[in-house]
Each structure stands twice: as structure tokens, then as C-alpha cells.
Amino acid sequence: MNAPAIDLRHSTPAGTIYAGPRSMAALGRELERARCRSVVVVTSPSLADAPSYRLVVETVGNRIAGAFTRVRQFSPTDVVTELANVIAQAEADALVVLGGGSAMVTARAATVLAGESRPLEELLTRRDDHGKVINPRMPQPKLPIWIVPSTPTPAMAKAGAALRDPVMGRRVAVFDPKVRAAGIVLDPTVLSSSPAGLFVATAMNGLSMGVEGLLATSGDPFAEALLFQGVREIVANLGAVAEHTDQFEPRARVAMGAILAGQGSDYSGAGLALALSHELAPKSTVAGGVVETILLPHTVRFTAAVVAHRVPVVAAALGAVEHTIDGIEIALRQFGEALGLPERLSQIGLTEPNLQAALEHAVEDWAMNARMPRRAGLDDLEMIVDSAW
Incomplete structure (x- = not known):
């Protein structure tokens, strides 16, 4: 008998997408349903004074435990470390990310770093002697992340984080499927603002x-x-x-x-x-x-x-x-x-x-x-x- 022609493994990650004028209210309900009480809001300096930011903060409401507004383009590793410290100090139980790909990537990597409590160098994706990509095991639980995008980046759907190492002057990466977004909120005010x-x-x-x-x-x-x-x-x-x-x-x-x-x-x-x-x-x-x-x-x-x-x-x-x-x-x-x-x-x-x-x-x-x-x-x-x- 001939071997089967199909050899496939396709896993479908869980996640919720809301789009439209009621989507931000849905985010508030999701945070309540998950009993989140210590939420850190993550965004870039360019959005920190924008109506979009005020809308997100209003939605999070009294659940907010901190705000990190120092995201930088290309997600430098020093900024990731800084956010991980904020997450730990706030004893956060969720993140809400407002903005584009750099904010999402920074939040994912910082969530991994805070959850694993190990040096970032031990968590980086690497290649073995045969060139195969190796991702270190990440056994610790991770915080849920909700994304409110201002731009249409595929990073919304990802579990990896491509970072910039300013010392080495090159890209590095972290991957953990547990930091894939719990949900994505396509809000008219935010998505129309960029x-x-x-x-x-x-x-x-x-x-x-x-x-x-x-x-x-x-x-x-x-x-x-x-x-x-x-x-x-x-x-x-x-x-x-x-x-x-x-x-x-x-x-x-x-x-x-x-x-x-x-x-x-x-x-x-x-x-x-x-x-x-x-x-x-x-x-x-x-x-x-x-x-x-x-x-x-x-x-x-x-x-x-x-x-x-x-x-x-x-x-x-x-x-x-x-x-x-x-x-x-x-x-x-x-x-x-x-x-x-x-x-x-x-x-x-x-x-x-x-x-x-x-x-x-x-x-x-x-x-x-x-x-x-x-x-x-x-x-x-x-x-x-x-x-x-």
C-alpha cells in the first residue's frame, strides 16, 4: 500500500476579534469576565496624549495598575526589559496594548521576560549547529494580552517577537505561543487615527x-x-x-x-x-x-x-x-x-x-x-x- 500523500499538522490558536463601534465596550466586558484587576496599558509616546489612549484608559477603568508609554520603534531589548520590570512591580494580571507592531512586539517579549524570570539572553531564539531554529522552553504561565491596533500589522496575530539589540546592532527574537493575543479590538476611533x-x-x-x-x-x-x-x-x-x-x-x-x-x-x-x-x-x-x-x-x-x-x-x-x-x-x-x-x-x-x-x-x-x-x-x-x- 502506498503511503498517504497528506502529512499535515495544523493547530488553530484561540482568540477573539471584535470590530466596529461596540468593540471597545466588548473589551471592557472581556476584562471583567477574566476578573482582571491589575492591567498595564502599553503604548508609544506618540499616542500617549491622543484620544485613542484616553479611550483605552477609560475602558480599562479602575482596573488600571500602570501605564508604559515608552515603546520605541523596532522594539529595542532595553525597552523590553524596562516594561518587564513595570509588569512585575504592578503585579499585573493582563496587558492592553495600543498602537502598532513595535508596541505589540515589545509587550509580548516583556510578558515572556516577566513570566520566565530569567535573563533575556537565555530566552532568545537561536540556531543549532545544523542551522535549525531552536526556541527555548518557556514553561511558565503568561499574562493575557489584548491588542487595540492603530495600524494593520500582521504582528497582531503572532506569538513571536523580533527585537533590536542596540549593543549588537542586530535583530534577535523570542517565541512563546502563550503570549499570542487573547483578543484583538478593531475600534473605529483608534484604527482611523493613524x-x-x-x-x-x-x-x-x-x-x-x-x-x-x-x-x-x-x-x-x-x-x-x-x-x-x-x-x-x-x-x-x-x-x-x-x-x-x-x-x-x-x-x-x-x-x-x-x-x-x-x-x-x-x-x-x-x-x-x-x-x-x-x-x-x-x-x-x-x-x-x-x-x-x-x-x-x-x-x-x-x-x-x-x-x-x-x-x-x-x-x-x-x-x-x-x-x-x-x-x-x-x-x-x-x-x-x-x-x-x-x-x-x-x-x-x-x-x-x-x-x-x-x-x-x-x-x-x-x-x-x-x-x-x-x-x-x-x-x-x-x-x-x-x-x-
Whole structure:
């Protein structure tokens, strides 16, 4: 008898998503249902005086035990440690995170650090001698995290945390499935508050993860469904966000697409464009999603060379006229052009002399894992960056 063709493990994490004008009230009910009495609110300095922050604090009410408003871009490890100390001192029993990806990632990593009570260095994702990604065991319970996003980042759906080590000058990561969000609240006031340009740039991270994820999920129809619909929601609605800057409906649809892409990419890997962006974006003048937009046509062409059967699926998700690799590239370029995004790496403040070390770090990035259909070495990354320059 032939062995079965299907060999699949697909676990569906628990979580609740609320969207619409009643969503913030639902957050209050969820905190009450969970009997939370010591909640720490986490956000960035840019939102600390905003109506969105006041709305969240009002919703948390007398459950609030502390506020951390010092989140920084790229989630530096020293800020993570600072928040972990706040969580411990407040004896927190939940976190409510307001803002974008940096706030979410910082909160997740700090929750792990506070829960495990070990040095951060002992908790970092690493590679063994064979290049396999190893996540240390995290046996301790973790606090529930509720997310109130202001931008449509796939980080809403994740359990990992990519951090910036300011001493080493590179990305590190922490992963614990217990810090995946207990719930996500898509509130009209909060989600409509971020500038359209920031919203668009962030959404492109979800598009990148969705597209590259579709190249890597031929054996998992559940992941493919998540990724396909995630890409469709972003492509169908992001133009309306750019055109009608603060309308909630298209913003909510894009945010839902980012959540779907974040969920689906758990089973496919995050993608080559993201791995490169982790190193290039901090050296540029633009957000990581914009860097991924520039790289995506080139990374897709690189990967598609070994998974040609996935090309029509990606093309269909993007709404490409031709279901070929050229059709995908045209669709991606036209989409980025319509949104006013740059097309070349040379346009975003990068200088060629500072790229070599970044590429060497990107080879070891946590996003470069065995689930990628085609693993890229340093020479491959140099070729991709040259073609995108």
C-alpha cells in the first residue's frame, strides 16, 4: 500500500476579534469576565496624549495598575526589559496594548521576560549547529494580552517577537505561543487615527507575508485559505484607505487581511523580504513594509523558481491579469505605484557601503527557516538586493 500523500499538522490558536463601534465596550466586558484587576496599558509616546489612549484608559477603568508609554520603534531589548520590570512591580494580571507592531512586539517579549524570570539572553531564539531554529522552553504561565491596533500589522496575530539589540546592532527574537493575543479590538476611533501613509506602509508588511506565504503552503489548505483571503482583503481595500484617509470600513478590511496573513504565515514562514527588511529598514528612511514592497517582486521571482506550481495561486490572490511570474511582478509594481510607494532601494536613504553587514545578519534572521521553499545564502541576498537597487 502506498503511503498517504497528506502529512499535515495544523493547530488553530484561540482568540477573539471584535470590530466596529461596540468593540471597545466588548473589551471592557472581556476584562471583567477574566476578573482582571491589575492591567498595564502599553503604548508609544506618540499616542500617549491622543484620544485613542484616553479611550483605552477609560475602558480599562479602575482596573488600571500602570501605564508604559515608552515603546520605541523596532522594539529595542532595553525597552523590553524596562516594561518587564513595570509588569512585575504592578503585579499585573493582563496587558492592553495600543498602537502598532513595535508596541505589540515589545509587550509580548516583556510578558515572556516577566513570566520566565530569567535573563533575556537565555530566552532568545537561536540556531543549532545544523542551522535549525531552536526556541527555548518557556514553561511558565503568561499574562493575557489584548491588542487595540492603530495600524494593520500582521504582528497582531503572532506569538513571536523580533527585537533590536542596540549593543549588537542586530535583530534577535523570542517565541512563546502563550503570549499570542487573547483578543484583538478593531475600534473605529483608534484604527482611523493613524496617518494614511503609515497605515499603507504597515499594510504592505501583511501583503508581503501573505504573498511569500502562499509560495510555501502547497501542503496546507487551511493556511492557504488564510493567506489567500488576507492578500485579497489588502489588495481590494488599501487603495480606498489611501484615497479616503480616515474611513473605518476599508481600514477594518485591511486590518482583517493583515490578521489573516499573520495567522497563515505561522505555517509557511514569514518570507525572504521580511528577513531582509529586518536588517535594511533600520538603515533606511522608510518603514519596514515599504522596504518589503520594493524587495517583493525580486524575492518572489527567486523563490518561484523552485515552486512554479504556486505561481498561479499567488497571481490569483493579487488579481494579476496573467498567472505567470511576470504577471505577479506587474501586479505588485502597479499596486505599489498606485499607492505612491518607491520602487528601488536606492530611493530610501540606503547607502551601499553599509549593506554588507546587514546582509550577513539577514542570512541568520529567524525568518530564514526550513519552511521556506528556497533558502537564500549570502550570495543570493546580494543578487536580490542588487536587482532591487
